[in-house]
Amino acid sequence: xxxxxxxxxxxxxxxxxxxxxxxxxxxxxxxxxxxxxxxxxxxxxxxxxxxxxxxxxxxxxxxxxxxxxxxxxxxxxxxxxxxxxxxxxxxxxxxxxxxxxxxxxxxxxxxxxxxxxxxxxxxxxxxxxxxxxxxxxxxxx
Numbered sequence: 001x002x003x004x005x006x007x008x009x010x011x012x013x014x015x016x017x018x019x020x021x022x023x024x025x026x027x028x029x030x031x032x033x034x035x036x037x038x039x040x041x042x043x044x045x046x047x048x049x050x051x052x053x054x055x056x057x058x059x060x061x062x063x064x065x066x067x068x069x070x071x072x073x074x075x076x077x078x079x080x081x082x083x084x085x086x087x088x089x090x091x092x093x094x095x096x097x098x099x100x101x102x103x104x105x106x107x108x109x110x111x112x113x114x115x116x117x118x119x120x121x122x123x124x125x126x127x128x129x130x131x132x133x134x135x136x137x138x139x140x141x
Contacts, residue, residue: 032056038093
């Protein structure tokens with residue numbers, strides 16, 4: 001196709017899955033409290049991972065929240081599982097103390113695994129960076 005030419009006919013609008021008009025991304029940013037010390041595990045494949053759990057308080061409810069139950073109740077939290085694959089994020093996670101405030105950036109993943117009762121799945125965040133707020137970022141790459 002010549003430079004400057006468009007694959008979309010003149011006057012037509014691009015579909016949702018074409019080009020920059022549709023910005024697809026899987027980005028998660030979390031800031032919360034580490035519920036317990038991170039745990040290192042060796043998988044059957046020989047890969048080493050570090051897992052941790054971050055607890056994030058939900059915002060106080062508002063009357064205009066728009067949710068069917070009127071918003072979250074005071075004191076509710078979300079507990080999110082995080083997995084660290086890279087050496088940098090594994091080291092950073094293992095240095096954190098339980099109760100520390102931490103920031104995680106990464107992507108949401110759905111993991112499938114076998115159990116005695118059958119195949120199951122779980123969502124978790126695959127960490128790209130792990131850090132304490134106000135400290136230098138430790139990248140996973």
